[in-house]
Amino acid sequence: MDQGRLLEGQAAAQRQAGRGDGVRRARRVKDGAPSAEGTARLLDADGLRAARRLLARKYTWQFWLTDVPAMVVRLGKRPHVGIAISF
Numbered sequence: 001m002d003q004g005r006l007l008e009g010q011a012a013a014q015r016q017a018g019r020g021d022g023v024r025r026a027r028r029v030k031d032g033a034p035s036a037e038g039t040a041r042l043l044d045a046d047g048l049r050a051a052r053r054l055l056a057r058k059y060t061w062q063f064w065l066t067d068v069p070a071m072v073v074r075l076g077k078r079p080h081v082g083i084a085i086s087f
Contacts, residue, residue, distance in 0.1 A: 036087050043082035051082050 043051060056063045071077070
């Protein structure tokens with residue numbers, strides 16, 4: 001049986017079982033996986049600078065080991081977006 005027929009058969013089986021519209025999609029999160037409620041916000045330039053300073057202080061050489069080569073690849077540009085997530 002070729003791959004196209006196999007996927008077609010699986011979609012038909014899902015439709016028949018009443019699970020969705022029969023379109024085969026990859027699951028990103030397993031059923032029953034733990035979840036948490038929280039909020040996220042985009043940081044402005046000052047907030048991003050403060051977050052990077054905190055990360056550099058906490059992770060010291062590990063932060064610099066990843067940040068400096070990334071900065072070289074980006075031709076000196078720093079990331080423009082930061083996201084603060086609170087749980």
